[in-house]
Amino acid sequence: xxNGALAITLAALFTCSIEAQVFTPSELKFExxxxxxxxxxxxxASQSPGQFTCLRPLQEMxxxxxxxxxxxxxxxxxxxxxxxxxxxxxxxxxxxGEVAKKWGIPxxxxxxxxxxxxxxxxxxxxTLTYHxxxxxxxxxxLTVDKPGFKPRRDPTSKPVGAPKDYxxxxxxxxxxxxxxxxxxxxxxxxxxxxxxxxxxxxVFQGIPVTDETGLKGIYSFxxxxxxxxxxxxxxxxxxxxSLPTIFQALGRQGLKLTRNKKVLTDFLVIDHVDKSPKAx
Numbered sequence: 121x122x123n124g125a126l127a128i129t130l131a132a133l134f135t136c137s138i139e140a141q142v143f144t145p146s147e148l149k150f151e152x153x154x155x156x157x158x159x160x161x162x163x164x165a166s167q168s169p170g171q172f173t174c175l176r177p178l179q180e181m182x183x184x185x186x187x188x189x190x191x192x193x194x195x196x197x198x199x200x201x202x203x204x205x206x207x208x209x210x211x212x213x214x215x216x217g218e219v220a221k222k223w224g225i226p227x228x229x230x231x232x233x234x235x236x237x238x239x240x241x242x243x244x245x246x247t248l249t250y251h252x253x254x255x256x257x258x259x260x261x262l263t264v265d266k267p268g269f270k271p272r273r274d275p276t277s278k279p280v281g282a283p284k285d286y287x288x289x290x291x292x293x294x295x296x297x298x299x300x301x302x303x304x305x306x307x308x309x310x311x312x313x314x315x316x317x318x319x320x321x322x323v324f325q326g327i328p329v330t331d332e333t334g335l336k337g338i339y340s341f342x343x344x345x346x347x348x349x350x351x352x353x354x355x356x357x358x359x360x361x362s363l364p365t366i367f368q369a370l371g372r373q374g375l376k377l378t379r380n381k382k383v384l385t386d387f388l389v390i391d392h393v394d395k396s397p398k399a400x
Contacts, residue, residue: 178206
């Protein structure tokens with residue numbers, strides 16, 4: 121982008137199964153879509169059955185569609201390459217009937233399916249082209265420690281009667297700051313991949329954390345831990361609670377973080393993208 125290639129990570133390709141028909145990411149497309157320059161700022165979601173709306177700058181849509189990890193959004197080269205693509209774009213699109221039927225009423229859209237359709241729409245309307253590179257970056261590996269994984273599996277991760285290939289909606293990893301010395305992560309219906317990315321974004325300031333737990337479930341739990349590099353005031357009249365480090369807090373949950381010298385990561389290099397969409 122912007123006189124140079126924009127390097128971003130593309131999440132691993134997936135295959136979504138929709139009832140009896142199987143769609144690959146390249147086949148998941150909106151039936152029809154209105155794409156035009158606009159102004160303002162809004163959600164990108166399925167607000168009603170069969171409809172997807174989005175009101176964001178183009179650069180943010182690319183970040184969402186290709187699921188760019190937090191550590192790469194903070195990369196100086198990515199920030200520089202993104203300049204010039206701040207134009208707000210409005211999308212109003214019709215979701216394919218098979219997908220809309222599965223999502224139900226109210227719509228419970230699958231984020232991977234939505235992002236696949238958004239990605240294909242950007243490729244089509246903005247003539248977006250790309251290729252893949254491999255790059256080594258320093259980071260952490262998240263693994264299961266010997267005592268075993270302790271957070272409870274979310275009981276609603278697979279509804280009663282759901283098909284074998286059911287994919288639950290994406291969860292969240294949210295930070296909470298209760299005091300200068302205390303951090304907290306609330307994990308709600310999240311996979312280990314989402315949790316690892318939350319650690320990268322909220323705890324390690326963009327340093328990549330790779331999920332190597334092998335756990336495929338959806339989990340809900342929370343972590344309380346000491347703010348890194350916190351220095352208490354020289355005089356205090358109240359006793360302070362001793363909090364674990366992030367490594368100790370993870371250890372209590374049966375998880376382990378290991379610092380790797382290098383992590384080999386797949387990078388998607390965007391070679392070209394138009395600043396304005398093709399006519400509807």
